[in-house]
Amino acid sequence: MPEEDTSPIPVDWLIDSVTRGATLSRCSNETATISLNNGLIRRAFRLSPNGATVAFDNLLTDQAILRGISPEARMTVDGTSLDVGGLEGQPEFGYLRREWVDQMTSPPDALQLMDVESGETRAPFPWRRCRHDGERPWPSPGVRLSMRYGSPTSPVEATIHYEMYDAVPVMAKWLEITNVSDGPIRLDRFSVEVLAVVDYESCVEGQKGWPYPTLHVESDYAFHGMTATSADVTTRWLPDPRYTSQVNYRLESPLLLETSLPAGPDVEICASETLTSFRTFLVCPDSTERERRGLTLRRFYRVVAPWTTENPILMHVRHADPESVKTAIDQCADVGFEMVILTFGSGFDAECTDPKYLDQLKELADYAHDRGIELGGYSLLASRAVSETDDIIDFETGERGHGAFGNSPCLGSEWGQQYFDKLRRLYEHTGLNILEHDGSYPGDVCASETHPGHRGLSDSQWTQWQTITDFYRWCRERGIYLNVPDWYFLNGSSKNGMGYREVNWSLPRAQQLILGRQNIYDGTWEKTPSMGWMFVPLVEYHGGGEAATLEPLRDHLDAYEAHLAQNFGAGVQACYRGPRLYDGEDTRVVVKRWVDFYQRYRQILEADLIHIRRPDARDLDGYVHVDPFGEIRGLAMVFNPLDTDVERSWRLPLYYTGLRDSARIREAEGESQTYPLDRDGSITLPVRVPAQSLTWFVIESC
Template identity: 55%
Template sequence: MKPPCRVTAVRAIGALLLLWAPQTHGGSDWLVNPSPFHAAIATNAAAGEIILENGLVRRVIKLAPDAATVAFDNLRTGESMLRSVRAEATLELDGKRFNVGGLTGQPVQNYLNPAWLAQMKADPLAFHVAGWKTGPTEARFAWQKRRQWLSQDAPWPPPGKALTLTFDAPAEVGAVKVEVHYEIYDGLPVVAKWLTLRNDTTKPVTLNSVTVEELAFVEAESIVDGSPAAFRPSLRAFDAFSDYAFGGGMSPTADAPAIHWTNDPLYTTQVHYELATPCLLKCAPPIGPEQEIQPGGVFESFRVFELVHDSTDRERRGLATRRAYRALAPWVQENPIFMHVRSAAPDAVKAAVDQCAAVGFEMVIMTFGSGCDLENEKPEYLAEVKSLADYAQSKGVTLGGYSLLASRSIDPQDDVINPKTGKTGGARFGDSPCLGSAWGEGYFRKLRQFFEQTGCGVLENDGSYPGDVCASTNHPGHKGLQDSQWIQWKMIAGFYQWCRARGIYLNVPDWYYLSGSSKCGMGYRETDWSLPREQQEIIERQNIYDGTWEKTPSMGWMFVPLTEYQGGGAAATIEPLKDHLEHYQARLANLFGAGVMAAYRGPRLFDSPETEAVVRKWVDFYRQHRAILDSDIIHLRRADGRDWDGWLHVNPQLPECGLAMFYNPLPEPIERRLRLPLYFTGLTDRASVRRENGSLQKLQLGRDGAAEVMVRIPARGRTWLAVSAGGRTH
């Protein structure tokens, strides 16, 4: 009997697409065609202003009577986002607070009338602007590209323009100079900001605290009273994120300790009765940095990246975030296919390498519990690992290993000291080592030695530095509590950047992308892999769907324990692989169909010719469509076990500009007429669709860029269709 036909229109998405094309620049939407949007820095001599602009966002800095941002405009919506003038930065030097630039005398804080600027005054106690220069953007650190894992080349640094303002200190401070740096990028509604401080005096100065950015924004909504938590961040047209990030929340907002949306005490005419509207952005470390800068020395702050949104739609905002990370941390687009081998014994590693090479996997990681020890300095051990790395390289496979950093105790002398108790314990993971301890300094020396002497090319650094402070005054790397977080962050970020310069791939389950890491967890619960296999298939697709709103497919890994893991017995276990081949294929199809790599953890990838053929089939599928599968995901329907689910990869820069994956969890085949949102493929009139069986179909697109398509999905199976141009594009 023919399966029932159900018209399941993704109409909510289709309707929203009409809102996804706000004010355009010559007919272009930057998420479809960013090429018209070029960064520029101009001066307005009559107004005494410098203007950073790229057709998407504009930041205006007035230079007299002192430097201050007087406009921050969303050029896509026409919105003026700034309501009040603040200092360009604030410093606490040797216990005294100073503004860097800024203007005073604004009569009311609800809005900023440009006519008021002529009457506003410089702060006489502040650092005052003394000069400025412009130039191209510069790389934050070196990146050795691994082109075999990049489906599309990515420029580094992101092209754009840079501005530096120089400020002189007040007379009481002496010859201390501050440079405030800005970058604006081509085709991206992002402005970056950071500062450097140079001590040209004859004695040390201590930077106790620093605020890199303070912007008083127009509130996105007004609430009369109640908790600040009632305000909705998703309504803001502005997101800020920073490379000063750590933690395992696996989202840019959860792991952003330097980004603070707070109330504005100057804004006494706001609607909220307790004056608690979170409409003031402050970008500062929660503690410190408490850095002593020697004569001739230079301090460089963390960086803030400011992303302007043109919509409150979740998909469009997520796409903007993903595009920003592709540009600002382009190494996240490296997406090697990898395996976790359970044993680091030479025979086991070679067997895993041979199987990976046979089916097209590109990387082997000697996993946790394998016996791999990156801290082992014995020459014979390093020589053994080097021989294995050389063997893997001869097969076209990169070898590396796992190392646990935090969430373990070393000893009372080297663990972080709780400032509340003066003892160990109370860290984010209970007990953790301090990176500024003697052990911590030795840890990084040993890891550098391991990679230099073995030639390994991947590090999985579990339990990375989570932001713990340390009250010890005996550790060689830091002086006490106030500088402990800054020093530890600098150590871990510096190490990751050292790896990035050498092409060492980094799996780090924390938000260190902007400091050089490649991939973190997509977001899953390990105990779920003890559930029955059929349930794992659904939950895996839920994890992928949920994890790709703000991450690209290549930014997150999933997990496929091939042997029993966290319990569950035979019902949860894939081994023997040949006995559970349909389930194994479902997992491969879920992951490769999403462009998401997983840690396939076990002794082998296949145990029969049939199993090998299935693994090779999905690896070949991914490699054939690698560029589009590595591209951003449009979310169609979340898996719920009740009907079809799926997603659509889009990339208007590719000939194959879309690829949709559809999954059927039901025990019978289904047929659905779906409304496919193709706006972000860049197609406008027609699309050509090639189905899994090779058949071709021409689709007519509606005004919203969507088209209806009939999809047949086998029982407990999946299907896909590829999209290419059938007419003109944006």
């Protein structure tokens, strides 16, 4: 095993190529210690007298993240609590000195380290690549460390897997819990991660909300949220009673990180069988500045969930009869759209098992594929009542109607099992390529004791999560694209809502445009452009009448073009919901103009956004896409919402383009000019934007 290099990488990992990969090394100055290290972060493990994390450092900020040693994991088996690994005897929990570790001992009742193995990273599920994406490798390159724990008196062994990835400050962790006894055991609870994290601020009295800027914690066990934060149900920041020197008077500073299920799993594991936990991801930003922190998270998603870079140009066709669908397919093929979704309310029935209906859908799918178009449809999972015997049951009342969306079916019910069988049969028979899965499973628990898919309340969330994620992973293995208005990105979803209020699409067209740009601007701080969809109401949606809708398209071509421009200009796909994309040659020319623009600049338009000025209808607004590794380094979009022309100087922040001294910039398809970069990587650019219009600038190296 090579000796560890503890120096940080000498370049900015967000804009420069990083040639140093993640490695497993021995720590030269520490006894029986190994580390995972990629030049950005490192995590060190003592191997004797037991396995334990003894350091977790951000190498770029030269700051420790860890202040104390804890068990590597926890579990409760048949009512008995078990720690996995760890050391005891630390005299102070405000910091951790290296020499203390040599004097520490193994907790007598903890599972002991038995074996260490390393290798390549492992993909959590297969992903079939069959459409344009960001060309990220899968599984994500890096190194894996697996540490197996057990005890002669314990009925279980636990293997803890760690992965550290190349060129990003990210690592993953998950458990495999194996029953090594002769009979079944019940796994009541488990914690995947246990970390005693350093203080970020001094708070004597306590406060509402604690910031943790040194860590972003996320798992693939997430639901009922349009953001990582709102969907997070596994991250727990707890008081650490061992930390008696903290400034908080009541010793309640929440500085002990544990990642665990809200309830359960409370499942039986038969002899020789293994349960695999969810995966926890730790992202370690090197800055508290909002844009740089956001770029770190966006790189995280591109690396560990590269299917999120799939970004097909899609239309929501309003009616699902063959004639309407073929019209939509033909128009999409004509102007360069790539996908047709049989939208909600169209008449598409994903649960129909009639062979004639399935054959009709197969004919439509074949028709679409022959023209280079992917085809799929919409299905509603949650937020509907199915039956008294199949809906989720509230524990306290014994009644339906108490879920996240009110009434919802239980995925472990007989109906739930049949529903997923129907979806699998539908997609296998027809060859459809996309599922827009509304709901989705929002984490509802169910107190029924008669559903075949779960035993009772305490195992109902875990088993339903397994059902939904197994299905999504089945889809990705077959190349089925997933639109899911929930945070299922780490389990195969490519897109959820960018973040908008649906009834806003019933507002007058001019308001929709400003609010739409605000939604894109606000939604791309932590999402990449390809991770969020927008909406364009070609026909009336949630009311509003003629003032809100675009049909007839030829009569509202200015507003239609503005929607196309601001969505394609952001690299964001929208649900163009209606019966057609164009209603005449003039409309067709406009649609094709912006599709061609997007196709020409696709690589840079799907790159990250640097936010310049948020839309407020009072002045210019805009952003700049940046790609330090692309042929085109940047593309800035500038919008003028005013009724008068605007001519002024605008500051363009170009640091994240990777350009050092100068940039070659052209407006639209005009001639390029060379501009020197200021010390902060920005330039001052003269711009002139006509009233109620936009322009764009292409940035290249000199």
